[in-house]
Amino acid sequence: MVLSGCVGLPTDTDPQSLRSFEASSQAEEDLGPEEGQQPDLLLRDFYRASASPTANHSQARAYLTPPAAERWDSGTSTLIVDRLDITTQAGATSQERTFDIRGNVIGTLRDGGSYIPENGAYEATVEMELVDGEWRVSSLPSGVVMERTDLRNNYEPHNLYFFDTTERVLVGDRRWIFAGEKRLDTVLISMLMQGPSERVAPAVSTVPPSQAEFIGASEGVYRFSGLEEADAQSRGQFAAQLTWTLAMANVPTPYTYEAGGMPLIESRPQVVPDDFAELNPRVGMTAATPLYALTDGRIYEISSNQATPVDGPLGTAGNLESADLTAEGTAAAVREDGETSTLVITAGEGSVEEVLTANTISRPSFEFDPNAAWVVLNGEDVVRVVRSESTDEVAQLPVDTSSLEDLEGEVSMLRLSRSGSYAAMLIDGRVYVGVVSRPSAGSRAIVNVQEIAAELSGTALAVDWQPDGSLLVGTSALETPVWRVEQDGSSVSALSSANITAPVVSVSASPNTMYATDARAALQLPTGGSENVIWREVPGLQGVRSVAIVAN
Structure with missing residues (x-):
């Protein structure tokens, strides 16, 4: 029979394997197939075993016939x-069976562990045969296919940190790394040396x-090695990237x-995160905000439940209609x-300045x-x-959004991440995330946009944005009004719907x-709470419908 496998994916993606950063010498217990296992159950176990990339997927190859293991x-x-x-397809015999495999593709893992969200259909045909009394896969498509639960069970997300284009703040580049890696530190450093992912690269500089x-x-x-000609500033920035990663x-x-047998930073043979405290990516996760x-068209400060x-x-x-404020007290x-x-x-001094007028203006x-x-x-x-620090004048600069031209609908909301390197947007009720590039000193562009x-x-x-880099999304869905979405789209989970x-x-x-x-009031919920936690009215805002604004 002819082996067939088709995936309905956008044509501008180029999925790759993760093997470029695997530790091939890493030992792992080879569980292998169970003796006398039924073919459909063995096939499911094969897909679970495929989640382990070690030794060229040796664990998964144990489920294949020797010729298929060599060809795959x-x-x-x-x-x-x-x-x-x-x-199971029709025509099964006691010696051979053919299975139709179907699923919805939600993402790909690219070289270096970057997760790219996708939305398509997966269809494939897999053949099995009886070998010495045991079922084995004899024909299957190339590539690895794993369920989302197997990704979560076998891989862990970690951030590599690169400086933004202004070299003032660190930007996280999220990667998925096999949880069985014994030397996570060297894997992270090796990946950092390879540079940012293709998607994040326009928003960062490589120090x-x-x-x-x-x-x-x-x-x-x-x-x-190779840092002999680097100046002290470059060495310090590189050390900061390494340390926070x-x-x-x-x-x-x-x-x-x-570097070259000498400390990377001459005055600091050993470093700790506090040596680069001003670049701490955890600030947004721990600092008081x-x-x-x-409320009623006015801005209120909430303090001591008042x-x-x-x-x-x-x-x-x-x-x-809307507002945003910074931790320093600047408001728009x-x-x-x-x-x-x-x-x-x-x-300044409590006054405000009119900047521009339009039919509609987003928050x-x-x-x-x-x-x-x-x-x-x-x-x-x-x-x-932008307000000039030297002249105090305000300038209006267009942002290049040509990457949005093929998307239908209006942009109803745009929110920048804390680093300013990612932009989350709502377009026709859908969630998109792009990265912010800086083609020149005064210009910005939103690129590499993905739903x-x-x-x-x-x-x-x-x-x-949430302080940990994930997104909080409010919806019109009656059963699940609020969702948490990971920045790379790898996980979408409904939050408690009780009392909202x-x-x-x-x-x-x-x-x-x-x-x-929600439809009635401003509510709050502790982060990390259980599914049964109740949303409660925000103290100080009880009885009035308000919008809570967290200053960043």
Whole structure:
């Protein structure tokens, strides 16, 4: 019979295997197939075993006939499906069987462990035969296919850290690494030396010189070459990247780096994360964040369970539609002016300055730099509003959104990540994430846009970043109004629906609390709570329908 396998995927992706960063010498117990196992159950176990990449998928090859094990090219692609449906074709005999395999492709794992969300169909044909009284797979498509649960059970997500293009903040590049790796530290460093993933590359700069190489680790020392000509600043930045990549993966401190037999940083033979505290990616996950609220068109500060109007026009306006605030107290707000909307920003001493007017203006979103905020005008044009530190003048700069031209619908919401390197957008009720590139000093562009959380089926009404880098999404879905979505789209999970009523029109999150405005009130839920936790009204906002705003 002719082997067939087809996958309905976008043509601009190029799935690759993960073998380039595997430790091929890593030993792993070879479980193998059970004796006398029925063919359909053995086939399911084969797919589970395929999740282990060690020794060229040797565990999975034990389920194949010797010729099939030799022919199977497991390196062509790694597809992630929601689940696999296995059905026996007609014509089965006591010696041979053919199975139809179907599933929905939700993602691919590319070279280096990057997860790319997809939305397509998987169909394949697998043949099995009886060999010495045991069923074995005799013919199958190339590549690895695993269910989402097997990805979660066998791989762990970790961030590599690269500097953004301004070299002021570290940007996480999420990778999936096989959980059986015995030397996670050297795997992470090797991947870091290979540079950022193709998707994230436009948003970051690579600090180590191109000729730098990771020699290896021994006796607790990580050794590098090719850094002889690097200046002290470059060496320090490289050490910061290494340190936070290892620290966020819970690799024990302190760290010793050597380049050419000398300490990477001359004055610090050993380093710890506190040596680079100003670059701490955990700041957003641990720092106290001021809480504000938009109620009756005014901005209130929430403190000690009390709501107090902020000083100045924003606390008395009465016609504000949306707002964003920074931890430093800078505010940008959209004011309703009859049939149009006006963007205003704080201008010092409690005053505000009118910046621009349009038919509709989305909720503002600040960059890492509190002097720059983004808005969407009339659902189409993304504008970056920047206040000059030297002249105090405000400039309006268009953001290149040509990557969105093929997407149908208006951009109803845009939220920048804490680093300002990722942009989450709602377009026609769907969730998209792109990266922010910097073609020149004053210009920005949203590139490499991908839809994540296709499961929400166009019901999304609100989106915002959580401090851990995931997304919080409010929807119009009656049974599941609020969702958590991982930044790379690898996981989409419904949060507690107890005591919350769709539609959820606003969401935000602090390190300890998630906030949502449903059909009745502003509610809060502790992060990490169980499924039975109840959403409760935000103290200080009881009895009024408000929008909670977490300052970043």
